Amino acid sequence: MTVRQWSQQATERMAAAGPQLQTDSPRVDADLLLMFVLGKTRTWLFSHDDVLLSVEQQQQAEQLLERRLRGEPVAYLTGTRGFWTLELEVSPATLIPRPDTETLVEWALELSLPPLARVLDLGTGTGAIALALASEQPSWQVSGVDLSAEAVELARRNAVRNDLGHVRFATSSWFSDVSGQFDLLVSNPPYIDPTDPHLLRGDVAHEPRSALVANDAGLADLFEIIDTAPLFLRADGWLLLEHGYDQADAVKARLTERGFANVMTRHDLGGNPRISGGRWPHRLLA
Structure with missing residues (x-):
């Protein structure tokens, strides 16, 4: 599965989860999970969306997605959140x-x-x-x-x-x-x-x-x-x-x-x- 394919299916699954998930943007959530797994920036994801995920990367991303679908905040899953111009551990x-x-x-x-x-x-x-x-x-x-x-x-x-x-x-x-x-x-x-x-x-x-x-x-x-x-x-x-x-x-x-x-x-x-x-x-x- 490519970066683009995983992001698309993750976005669709989060969008289908309904209001109980309360996410402002399923696509942003999907990208943040992939950025964490791959150790890459969002710009990299956009310019390398045809890159194939390894089995290990896909498994890790899927595990995080399942936890997100159960309602866990993205910030707790990745351990960081941007605020002002800072990157903060949470x-x-x-x-x-x-x-x-x-x-x-x-x-x-x-x-x-x-x-x-x-x-x-x-x-x-x-x-x-x-x-x-x-x-x-x-x-x-x-x-x-x-x-x-x-x-x-x-x-x-x-x-x-x-x-x-x-x-x-x-x-x-x-x-x-x-x-x-x-x-x-x-x-x-x-x-x-x-x-x-x-x-x-x-x-x-x-x-x-x-x-x-x-x-x-x-x-x-x-x-x-x-x-x-x-x-x-x-x-x-x-x-x-x-x-x-x-x-x-x-x-x-x-x-x-x-x-x-x-x-x-x-x-x-x-x-x-x-x-x-x-x-x-x-x-x-x-």
């Missing part, structure tokens, strides 16, 4: 970085922060946000924390993998083991309601619930971060938070009640309100 211990989160990175990079700004990523997971920011602003003092020691070790490996070893990662339950003040706090915390049926479908069904679910209709962790953040923000420091598509009003209201200024929301790639934040204007700790 594992079932962390969320899979998603393009919508790049909206938070874009906003953060637009802020007028000091040249040596202190930046903290809360619930860093793979380290995606922290490392993306550090890659664009080498002078920023970027760090990340996560409750999961396994996630912290993964983030550290990703820092080395992307030549960003100066970014520091540590274990902490939100601010519990954090000290000092920061010019920017960022977070993609758990924000899904525990009763949300989407938890049973697609990639989300395989990701760690501790990184997905929060009490109080998904708002508990968001509100905890908002309420505590001023203790760790310098005057005119910013807090940027990713949240659910239907949570922007609640998050903005909480930010305003807590005393943040310039409270606003950015929309994700699908046009949904996804990132909300504000500036801490006070010079005294609240």
